[in-house]
Amino acid sequence: MPERSQNDRTMIEISHVTRSYGAFKALDDASLVIREGEFFSLLGPSGCGKTTLLRMIAGFDNPTSGTIAVDGQPMAGIPANRRPTNMVFQSYAIFPHLNVEQNVAYGLRRLRLGAAEEKRRVEEALAQVSLTGLGKRGAHELSGGQRQRVALARALVMRPKVLLLDEPLSALDKKLREQMQVELRRLQQAVGITFILVTHDQYEALAMSDRIAVMFGGRIAQVASPKEIYQRPVNRQVADFLGGMNFVKAEIVEENGSSLVVDTLGFGRVKTEKPKAFVRNGGGATLGIRPERLRVLWDDASSKFEVAGRVIERHYFGEITHLIVEIPGLEKPLSVTETNDFGADDIPVGAPIRLAYDPDALVALAD
Amino acid sequence: MTAAAEGSQPLSLGRRQRTSLLQSEAAQGFALISPTFIYALVLLVVPILVVVAHSFWTQNYLTIDRTFTLENYRIAVTEPIYLDLLRRSLWISLLVSFFTVVLAYPIAFYISFHGGRHKGLWLFLITIPFWTSYLLRVMSWKVILGYNGVLNSGLMGLGIISEPSTALLYNTSAVVITLTHAWAAFAILPIFVSLEKIDRSLIEAATDLGDGPLRRFLRITLPLSVPGIVSAILIVMIPTVGDFVTPKLVGGKDGVMIANAIQAQFGKGANWPLGAALSVTTMLVVTAMAASTVLIIRSAARMAR
Ligand SMILES: Nc1ncnc2c1ncn2[C@@H]1O[C@H](COP(=O)(O)OP(=O)(O)OP(=O)(O)O)[C@@H](O)[C@H]1O
Ligand SMILES: [Mg+2]
Numbered sequence: 001m002p003e004r005s006q007n008d009r010t011m012i013e014i015s016h017v018t019r020s021y022g023a024f025k026a027l028d029d030a031s032l033v034i035r036e037g038e039f040f041s042l043l044g045p046s047g048c049g050k051t052t053l054l055r056m057i058a059g060f061d062n063p064t065s066g067t068i069a070v071d072g073q074p075m076a077g078i079p080a081n082r083r084p085t086n087m088v089f090q091s092y093a094i095f096p097h098l099n100v101e102q103n104v105a106y107g108l109r110r111l112r113l114g115a116a117e118e119k120r121r122v123e124e125a126l127a128q129v130s131l132t133g134l135g136k137r138g139a140h141e142l143s144g145g146q147r148q149r150v151a152l153a154r155a156l157v158m159r160p161k162v163l164l165l166d167e168p169l170s171a172l173d174k175k176l177r178e179q180m181q182v183e184l185r186r187l188q189q190a191v192g193i194t195f196i197l198v199t200h201d202q203y204e205a206l207a208m209s210d211r212i213a214v215m216f217g218g219r220i221a222q223v224a225s226p227k228e229i230y231q232r233p234v235n236r237q238v239a240d241f242l243g244g245m246n247f248v249k250a251e252i253v254e255e256n257g258s259s260l261v262v263d264t265l266g267f268g269r270v271k272t273e274k275p276k277a278f279v280r281n282g283g284g285a286t287l288g289i290r291p292e293r294l295r296v297l298w299d300d301a302s303s304k305f306e307v308a309g310r311v312i313e314r315h316y317f318g319e320i321t322h323l324i325v326e327i328p329g330l331e332k333p334l335s336v337t338e339t340n341d342f343g344a345d346d347i348p349v350g351a352p353i354r355l356a357y358d359p360d361a362l363v364a365l366a367d
Numbered sequence: 368m369t370a371a372a373e374g375s376q377p378l379s380l381g382r383r384q385r386t387s388l389l390q391s392e393a394a395q396g397f398a399l400i401s402p403t404f405i406y407a408l409v410l411l412v413v414p415i416l417v418v419v420a421h422s423f424w425t426q427n428y429l430t431i432d433r434t435f436t437l438e439n440y441r442i443a444v445t446e447p448i449y450l451d452l453l454r455r456s457l458w459i460s461l462l463v464s465f466f467t468v469v470l471a472y473p474i475a476f477y478i479s480f481h482g483g484r485h486k487g488l489w490l491f492l493i494t495i496p497f498w499t500s501y502l503l504r505v506m507s508w509k510v511i512l513g514y515n516g517v518l519n520s521g522l523m524g525l526g527i528i529s530e531p532s533t534a535l536l537y538n539t540s541a542v543v544i545t546l547t548h549a550w551a552a553f554a555i556l557p558i559f560v561s562l563e564k565i566d567r568s569l570i571e572a573a574t575d576l577g578d579g580p581l582r583r584f585l586r587i588t589l590p591l592s593v594p595g596i597v598s599a600i601l602i603v604m605i606p607t608v609g610d611f612v613t614p615k616l617v618g619g620k621d622g623v624m625i626a627n628a629i630q631a632q633f634g635k636g637a638n639w640p641l642g643a644a645l646s647v648t649t650m651l652v653v654t655a656m657a658a659s660t661v662l663i664i665r666s667a668a669r670m671a672r
Binding site: 058060079080081082085086087089091093095096097106107110111154155158 | 566568569571572573574575576577578579582586587590591668
């Protein structure tokens with residue numbers, strides 16, 4: 001898929017936004033800049049404030065403090081119906097008394113484009129979401145996936161500056177969801193509109209986004225590209241939320257501007273890149289390594305960097321096998337994900353095993 | 368499923384069918400509603416049949432001649448007095464259902480959309496006036512609208528009128544006002560229920576697509592509450608046509624309705640067959656009027672896209 005060239009123009013600027021419900025802060029001092037044409041995801045566990053933030057951008061809710069600007073224009077005091085944003089609701093909110101065409105034309109009707117132009121734009125939007133020919137279908141005659149597409153077309157047809165999507169795929173089954181992820185990304189590239197996607201599914205966020213903001217408990221923990229979020233999470237919480245991660249206790253030996261030297265029991269002395277948000281808390285730190293960055297060393301193969309241990313559990317997942325490996329000296333066993341092409345699914349439980357790793361795959365994490 | 372299971376054991380087919388009939392959902396449902404069903408049959412269908420039968424007979428002083436005749440219907444639909452009463456009754460019930468719904472809608476809307484956590488309390492408060500007898504409520508309207516009534520005293524106190532108006536009581540509008548008040552709660556409830564059923568995200572979606580409060584009310588809330596409006600109208604319109612207490616108490620000479628004439632035929636007039644024919648005619652006309660009102664509202668809602 002060719003990457004659409006993005007510019008660096010700011011489309012949305014969220015600064016120090018807090019939303020309180022009494023003493024409880026659903027959103028706590030969130031600041032964020034989203035660029036024009038970007039596919040941006042808000043990722044976090046249930047209740048972390050993603051929907052709250054999205055609804056404030058759409059204008060359905062107002063910050064207790066802080067400001068939101070869309071395309072340079074402050075949004076305070078502008079009601080939802082006059083904001084240059086459109087939303088795809090989690091429930092899709094398809095108008096039940098209107099057919100597909102009338103649903104899609106709903107927002108256009110007010111613009112008085114004339115029947116021909118309105119029809120042309122509706123057709124165009126339906127084509128964009130592959131619903132051509134279903135215009136006369138009633139709202140109740142649609143499958144979940146089709147409803148999702150209608151909701152998408154209805155918002156896209158308005159040509160908003162920003163399209164807001166609140167967990168648009170969560171109601172679909174796995175296969176359709178994966179197909180829609182690809183389609184949604186392709187669509188975004190084609191129309192060039194800034195998309196903000198709310199999701200609690202880390203794979204969805206990783207697969208679709210240009211950048212991701214990871215949120216916990218109303219706070220934004222990290223904003224970065226999928227690759228960076230996955231490979232260089234800023235803390236244990238982010239690392240843990242984005243797939244599995246082995247955590248290894250470490251002693252800090254040396255700390256300078258950009259790097260960190262630590263001692264671990266299993267992995268020995270390691271020099272790693274120091275994360276931006278690293279805050280030293282005494283002499284301890286945590287090293288993390290993703291299960292798929294540990295490779296099984298077969299027979300007499302060897303690696304400059306390896307650890308040895310014993311397999312204590314094996315879980316088969318079709319294309320991969322999950323091994324739990326006990327390493328002498330480590331308080332917790334390591335999980336290892338290995339593809340099955342070399343027979344990892346045949347490794348007996350209890351067998352001795354050696355694992356190779358790339359020291360670059362070790363990340364230092366602030367606790 | 369059942370067909371396959373039966374097919375595999377053809378020998379016990381007969382027995383299986385019987386049990387499956389007894390256990391079928393329809394049969395169970397029927398068993399469940401049968402007490403109510405029998406009750407409804409005895410108290411609704413039988414009286415209607417009795418009335419319909421009478422309408423084809425003739426009153427012969429104290430006895431009833433049971434030979435079939437359409438004479439009663441001829442009188443019912445040609446005699447100017449009955450036509451006039453029927454027309455007036457329909458007009459009054461149309462007015463009453465219109466005003467009731469127009470007044471009930473905003474109340475139902477307010478409770479549904481702005482009632483917050485106290486919706487139940489609001490609905491409860493609305494039903495309080497209905498704990499008193501209907502007659503008492505009609506009487507209190509007499510007190511309000513009467514010659515020395517609250518309204519006249521109030522208007523005189525404000526200097527708007529110099530002597531009590533007699534235009535308030537004993538006429539059609541007094542009947543309409545009293546009935547509108549009497550039916551308000553019955554109209555609020557179905558409208559409230561249909562408003563409650565509207566998914567609030569639909570209204571947000573309309574807002575998101577650019578509609579202000581008025582537009583989204585006209586394009587989303589109102590069309591989706593049509594079922595409630597329709598039930599409210601039916602609930603009010605049908606019994607109103609047949610009301611005879613209200614016109615008797617506050618209607619005076621102008622407010623007489625068809626039910627008063629029917630009552631007279633069954634009472635003083637002692638002509639049951641004519642009364643029955645008037646009843647049946649009224650029922651048919653009301654049904655037609657209610658059906659066409661429903662159709663008009665439905666198509667109006669469809670147009671409002
Ligand atoms: N009206 C409200 N009153 C009080 N608390 C609220 C209100 N709305 C939301 N919250 C709280 O704010 C927090 C954030 O809610 P939000 O809906 O933004 O979560 P979310 O990240 O979208 O979660 P999910 O993935 O479950 O949709 C939650 O803890 C929620 O309980
Ligand atoms: Mg949410």
